[in-house]
Amino acid sequence: MxxxxxxxxxxxxxxxxxxxxxxxxxxxxxxxxxxxxxxxxxxxxxxxxxxxxxxxxxxxxxxxxxxxxxxxxxxxxxxxxxxxxxxxxxxxxxxxxxxxxxxxxxxCITILQLTRGDSSDETLQLTAKMLGTIQLSSPTEGRNVALINQKSKHLYKAVLSLLLLDKLLFDNDISNEYILQRAKAKAGDYNDFDSYHPFRDDVQIPLLMAAILQDIGSCHPEVQKIIYGNDGKADPFRVMDNAERTSMLQVSYSQTLKYVTEQLEDSYQGNSKVERKTFIENSQQRKLFMQQLLKGAIKAESGIGNLLKIPQVYTSVVLSTKPNFVYETLPRVSLVLEKGVEKGVYSNTAVKSLLAITGIFPQGFGITYIPKDSDDQDLDRYEYAIVTGLYPKNLHEPACRMVTRNLTYNVSAQGCIVSVGNNLYYPTARKKLAVISQERLLEIFKLLVSNYEERKNMSLLPKCWHPDEYFSYVKNQNLWNRVVMHRN
Structure with a gap:
């Protein structure tokens, strides 16, 4: 063995x-x-x-x-x-x-190389793989959750920003002339990073940069002093009072803009005066675009700032750094965004677009579901799956990779679309199994949970499962290769 x-x-x-x-x-x-x-x-x-x-x-x-x-x-x-x-x-x-x-x-180039495919389907598959790998490499409980999520959130948010840009462009929901002009411009080989490509170089890379640098002002000494306290010993992930938080955000924002404006500069390599002039003009326009993104993210309304703002809010929930982080609450990210729309602080279009991409359940989330037999009848157990697909047809029905079958972990398992009625995250599904004896539920629990003694106080009808331990094994880290999808 x-x-x-x-x-x-x-x-x-x-x-x-x-x-x-x-x-x-x-x-x-x-x-x-x-x-x-x-x-x-x-x-x-x-x-x-x-x-x-x-x-x-x-x-x-x-x-x-x-x-x-x-x-x-x-x-x-x-x-x-x-x-x-x-x-x-x-x-x-x-x-x-x-x-x-x-x-x-x-x-940014490496991000594009890892997430952009030769077709839209391949791009979605690669992007789902990136987002899912980030999520599954992050702990779901314990002391290091906030620290690791703090490190991971910048890349996660940047990748989401790219996805949202693609969606808004496809739906004709972007009116910004700078973006539209370059999206329609005649282009060369996208994968040739040594030659100029208007959409990639003038839009995608500056967007990735802005997403990564959105919190860079937090590195300023004045902000660091607020975060870590005068003695440098304060918990950086504590809940700040309003005065502290407002001061921190104001200084961080102003210093982020200064950093982008003054501390990053591309350089022309060559001897042509004409090329140099064009290069400088393009560099200035890209920098201005980044500034517009960062400024717009403060009061996004319906502008391009939503390309940063909405992914930022989404990421703050699914890779939370709050002390009261609870893994099973991650799907509530949709409620957070929808509540913001109701209050008029988030763009309805941008929120709907992002949720159309992600669905209710984030990439890499651990789904517990009731499987069906060959006659499409519910079985008397639940199994484990992991969310691996973007653009679910129904926001509440995630495209998953089956992780267990017949209560046994199975690497070659197939994919499934988990219906609301069979997803234990929802009360409807949990009620179906409520009639099963405690002995049977305990039997299922012992077969699926590796560290039973540590987790024996958990619910026997779990809303979800924690897949980070499963993902820690090398053989379980390729969940995104193509599989036959079944509806469950």
Whole structure:
């Protein structure tokens, strides 16, 4: 009998590496958010140095203009040296901005390479795989939930933003001329990242960047002080009072815009003046687009800010960092969004579009359901499945991969569309099994739950199950290959 191996498949490693490149806490400190902490902490000193060098240039320029002829040679040397020092300093700043930009851009390119297929169906499959892998790699309970979700949420939100963009464009629900012009523009090979592609380079990559950087202002020392307290020992995931939270959000927002505007800069590599001019114009337009996205996300209404705002709200629920996180409440994300629509704070169109993509149940969510026999009759048990499909035909009926069959874990299991009437998340299905004896339910429970002694106080009719332990085995990490789907 083969020994089951706990670990990471190559794909899971790729996704976790992406997460670490965006947000991590290491000695190397090379993630996007660690780079921002270093950048923010040194901004004031570098500004003083720059001002000092500029004043030095002005001083020697003035002396050269006013000095006597015999001193002119000396003043000229000092003037040229001061100019050289200022130029070198500014070049260093530009290089640092370019390095940060290039690092972030490569992350965005990798996201596109992992989620964009040769057809819309393949793109949805790859995107579901990315979202599901992020969710299933995150703990569903314990002390590390908030910490790991905090790291993962930026990538998850960015991928959702891409999906929402696709949906709104397909439904003609975007009126922004910048996006529409580039979506319709004549394009080259999408997969050739060395050549210009208007929609990919001017819309998708800036959107991914904006989604990843939406909270980058939280790295500013002033915000870090609020988050961790004056002594640096406060719980960063605590529930803040209104004054603290308002102050944190205001400073974070303003510093995010500053970071995008001042601390990230693409650089033209070439000798053509015409190409350089076009490159600079495109770079400026992309940066302006990112600023519009970030500003619009504060008061999205019906504008393009919804491309960030609605995925941000969705992600804040499914990858929650709140102390009172309860896994089984994840499907309530739809209620949170719909409530926001009722209050007039979220766009109805954007919310409907996102929920049409995700359905009620997030990717990777553990479904417990009542299976049917060959005569389409309900059986006297429940089984496990995992949500693996996007765009469910019915929002309440997720497309899943069966994980168990006949109360036995089965890697080669098929797919199923779980109906409301047989999904234990809903009271209707739980009532069906309420007539079954406690002994039978306990028997089912013992067969499905690995750590029975730790979980024996759980409900014998669970609304859902926690699939993160199942997903920790390498052989269980390819849930998105094509399978025959059955209706259950």
């Amino acid at each position: 083969a020994i089951e191996v706990i670990g990471k498949s190559n794909y899971t490693k790729q996704v976790l590496a992406l997460i670490a490149k965006i947000y991590d806490n290491t000695v190397v400190a090379d993630s996007v958010y660690e780079q921002a902490i270093q950048c923010f902490s040194g901004v004031e000193l570098k500004q003083k140095q720059q001002i000092g060098l500029e004043q030095q240039v002005q001083l020697f320029e003035s002396r050269l203009a006013q000095g006597s002829a015999k001193d002119s040679a000396s003043f000229e040397r000092q003037y040229q040296q001061a100019k050289a020092e200022l130029k070198e300093f500014n070049q260093q700043l530009s290089e640092e901005s370019f390095q940060r930009f290039s690092y972030l851009k490569q992350i």
